[in-house]
Amino acid sequence: MDIVKGVLGRSRLAAAKGITAVENEYPEATGIMQALYPHTGRAYILGITGPPGAGKSTLTDKLAKEYRKRGKSVGIIAVDPTSPYSGGAILGDRIRMMDIAMDEGVFIRSMATRGSLGGLSQKTADAVKVLDAFGCDIIIIETVGVGQSEVDIVKTADTTMVVLVPGLGDDIQAIKAGILEIGDLFTINKADREGVEKLHIEIEMMLELSGSKGWRPPINRTVASESEGVLEVIDSIEAHAKYLKESNELKARRAESIKTELLAMIAERIRRHINKTVTETRDFEKTIVRLQQREIDPYSIADDILDKILK
Amino acid sequence: MAEKRIRVLVAKPGLDGHDRGAKVVARALRDAGFEVIYTGIRLTPEQIVETALQEDVNVVALSLLSGAHNTLFPEVTKLLKAKGLNDVLVVGGGVIPDADIPGLKEAGIADIYTPGTPTSKIIEFIKGNVK
Numbered sequence: 001m002d003i004v005k006g007v008l009g010r011s012r013l014a015a016a017k018g019i020t021a022v023e024n025e026y027p028e029a030t031g032i033m034q035a036l037y038p039h040t041g042r043a044y045i046l047g048i049t050g051p052p053g054a055g056k057s058t059l060t061d062k063l064a065k066e067y068r069k070r071g072k073s074v075g076i077i078a079v080d081p082t083s084p085y086s087g088g089a090i091l092g093d094r095i096r097m098m099d100i101a102m103d104e105g106v107f108i109r110s111m112a113t114r115g116s117l118g119g120l121s122q123k124t125a126d127a128v129k130v131l132d133a134f135g136c137d138i139i140i141i142e143t144v145g146v147g148q149s150e151v152d153i154v155k156t157a158d159t160t161m162v163v164l165v166p167g168l169g170d171d172i173q174a175i176k177a178g179i180l181e182i183g184d185l186f187t188i189n190k191a192d193r194e195g196v197e198k199l200h201i202e203i204e205m206m207l208e209l210s211g212s213k214g215w216r217p218p219i220n221r222t223v224a225s226e227s228e229g230v231l232e233v234i235d236s237i238e239a240h241a242k243y244l245k246e247s248n249e250l251k252a253r254r255a256e257s258i259k260t261e262l263l264a265m266i267a268e269r270i271r272r273h274i275n276k277t278v279t280e281t282r283d284f285e286k287t288i289v290r291l292q293q294r295e296i297d298p299y300s301i302a303d304d305i306l307d308k309i310l311k
Numbered sequence: 312m313a314e315k316r317i318r319v320l321v322a323k324p325g326l327d328g329h330d331r332g333a334k335v336v337a338r339a340l341r342d343a344g345f346e347v348i349y350t351g352i353r354l355t356p357e358q359i360v361e362t363a364l365q366e367d368v369n370v371v372a373l374s375l376l377s378g379a380h381n382t383l384f385p386e387v388t389k390l391l392k393a394k395g396l397n398d399v400l401v402v403g404g405g406v407i408p409d410a411d412i413p414g415l416k417e418a419g420i421a422d423i424y425t426p427g428t429p430t431s432k433i434i435e436f437i438k439g440n441v442k
Contacts, residue, residue, distance in 0.1 A: 015365075016365050017367060086341060088342060090347045092349045098358060102357060102358055107365055108365055
């Protein structure tokens with residue numbers, strides 16, 4: 001199957017195979033991404049993060065439905081953690097999205113974190129590009145807001161929404177440092193529960209402290225399971241998109257994201273090159289032994305090795 | 312290619328709401344290192360096949376306790392073929408009478424698991440037969 005032709009021709013099977021190629025690092029993946037790249041940059045990318053059980057998937061489902069009503073096609077990348085013990089994963093986000101599973105204008109893909117060394121953000125970014133080239137107008141990336149790599153993933157988004165729920169109490173302290181800074185929008189889901197006001201005030205205070213530069217993140221309240229407040233969330237997303245465009249920040253953000261991605265790619269290639277030419281050589285093992293016996297020092301050796309690579 | 316993982320869709324076609332078995336299997340498969348896409352109860356064969364396509368799974372594991380396996384299981388294999396998903400391994404489980412098993416295998420269900428089957432048997436079969 002010609003995956004590139006298929007993706008550009010809106011074949012769902014080709015899009016699925018393209019994402020698999022990227023995810024499994026198949027040899028043909030680079031070629032596919034090279035060919036698709038000129039066809040990307042058209043979709044609007046929304047990142048959704050927040051603690052487990054906040055209702056991200058349910059909210060994603062409702063947002064997707066509303067976008068479909070407005071005639072937009074939607075791509076969804078749902079990221080769930082890989083078990084560090086078995087390497088397996090249960091990807092259950094689709095359970096909340098089965099209503100839209102048969103909609104031709106929706107493409108959903110679940111991805112596991114696979115415990116990779118920062119490689120996930122690249123793979124997710126590439127999966128997003130596949131769906132972008134495939135023709136999705138809106139692409140929603142949904143991750144569990146627990147780790148740095150997930151923060152990196154949503155950073156590739158144009159608009160990032162943090163979903164929180166009342167009743168987690170001091171848990172907000174724990175996640176504060178990680179994910180709250182990246183929120184362009186905040187949504188308090190399950191807002192029919194006790195503790196909404198308290199949470200609202202806490203977010204307000206946090207925003208107050210961090211200070212706003214031009215855009216003040218709005219705080220919406222939803223009961224996603226009942227579709228309550230979903231339209232307001234979409235209004236906020238659109239307001240943010242409009243702000244980004246008018247302030248020229250969209251261009252700046254995307255430039256930043258391209259820069260980050262390019263630097264990560266270079267770093268990854270250098271890492272691979274070092275593995276091949278340095279780490280896997282017998283000289284290297286000898287060097288380690290000499291280091292251990294304190295015959296030489298690692299600072300000089302690191303410089304020596306770098307000099308050799310650069311030659 | 313170091314990152315390749317076996318992806319399995321665990322799905323319940325039809326109208327019964329008994330998903331404990333499916334959940335046990337889903338966990339066992341995860342613990343065996345598979346990536347399990349779990350989609351919940353009351354799905355149509357069309358939904359299952361479309362999900363298998365988008366998720367590009369290697370295996371579809373069907374669970375059904377309503378008695379409609381003779382209709383719904385073959386419907387899934389038929390639709391998979393129709394969508395060009397020829398490499399997907401399909402297995403099924405549930406309260407399935409022995410007499411129905413040959414017919415289901417004929418219809419493309421590679422293996423059938425009745426109550427009491429150890430999950431290790433399912434894992435071994437998938438590992439040995441996945442394409």
